[in-house]
Amino acid sequence: MTPLFDAHGELTHYIGVQEDVTHLRREQARVLRYQRQLQALAQRLIRTEAAERKKFAGEVHDQVGQTLALCRMQLAELTRELGGPAAPPALGAVCRLVESALQEARGLMAELSTPLLRELGLAAALQNLGEQLGPRYGLAVTVCVEIGRKPVGAEVAELVFRSARELVINVGKHAAAKAVELSLVREGGELVLSVRDDGRGFRTRRQVEPSDGGFGLLSIRERAGYHGGGLTVTSRLGKGTRVVLRLPLAAQRRRRVTGGGTEG
Numbered sequence: 001m002t003p004l005f006d007a008h009g010e011l012t013h014y015i016g017v018q019e020d021v022t023h024l025r026r027e028q029a030r031v032l033r034y035q036r037q038l039q040a041l042a043q044r045l046i047r048t049e050a051a052e053r054k055k056f057a058g059e060v061h062d063q064v065g066q067t068l069a070l071c072r073m074q075l076a077e078l079t080r081e082l083g084g085p086a087a088p089p090a091l092g093a094v095c096r097l098v099e100s101a102l103q104e105a106r107g108l109m110a111e112l113s114t115p116l117l118r119e120l121g122l123a124a125a126l127q128n129l130g131e132q133l134g135p136r137y138g139l140a141v142t143v144c145v146e147i148g149r150k151p152v153g154a155e156v157a158e159l160v161f162r163s164a165r166e167l168v169i170n171v172g173k174h175a176a177a178k179a180v181e182l183s184l185v186r187e188g189g190e191l192v193l194s195v196r197d198d199g200r201g202f203r204t205r206r207q208v209e210p211s212d213g214g215f216g217l218l219s220i221r222e223r224a225g226y227h228g229g230g231l232t233v234t235s236r237l238g239k240g241t242r243v244v245l246r247l248p249l250a251a252q253r254r255r256r257v258t259g260g261g262t263e264g
């Protein structure tokens, strides 16, 4: 409202503009509803993916893995029957193929079900991750874990492990880095995973929308939000990248409209 005065300073009129914002409010409500639906969908996908992963790992183990193990035993038996070293060379070649298929099946099971994590615990599994991925991507990986003795819940441990793997693989795929520092610490009531590289860096705002089909960071952020935590990506061109995942240790599973920030 704007008051209007005459030459003597007397108030004569008010000028006002009224705008009907009902449609704007409706539109905002619609966008919010859609955002919540997308979030619910993402969370359902996360749960379905975990269940499917477990199921496939079981099938690879019980069917492919067991069949291959049986083949290996029978081939060894056959080799003995055919005179050991005197057995036809083709048999030796088949044995090696079966052995490598068995290794591949084991690798696949490890990818699907993180057995190392259950066997070794989070600290040793992260060390092992560094040892596996470093040579694969030509990176010097340093791993530092200081989380004390209190046990970490299985779901949170799995999320930390899978996120660490995705983040180190990201460095290998995108950063052209020499070194990666992976650290996991307890800070107050939170578990803090940090992955820092000395690579080429990137414009973080660009990857907020996964237009190029990249879902790694988005999926970590969504999972972190589901557990009441968040993800922060800090990167500068030519100056490397640091990704920090924070997860509350006490169960705080809840839905969030935003699951952590991205800095550029």
Ligand SMILES: Nc1ncnc2c1ncn2[C@@H]1O[C@H](COP(=O)(O)OP(=O)(O)OP(=O)(O)O)[C@@H](O)[C@H]1O
Pocket: 170, 171, 173, 174, 175, 197, 199, 200, 201, 202, 207, 212, 213, 214, 215, 216, 217, 218, 241
């Ligand atoms: N450490 C890094 N250094 C440089 N760029 C990075 C780094 N991490 C991520 N990026 C950039 O961010 C983008 C998004 O990463 P994100 O993990 O979400 O997807 P992606 O790795 O491309 O695909 P996906 O993870 O689905 O296989 C990458 O395509 C890359 O451009």
Ligand SMILES: [Mg+2]
Pocket: 166, 169, 170, 214, 215, 216, 217
């Ligand atoms: Mg990725």
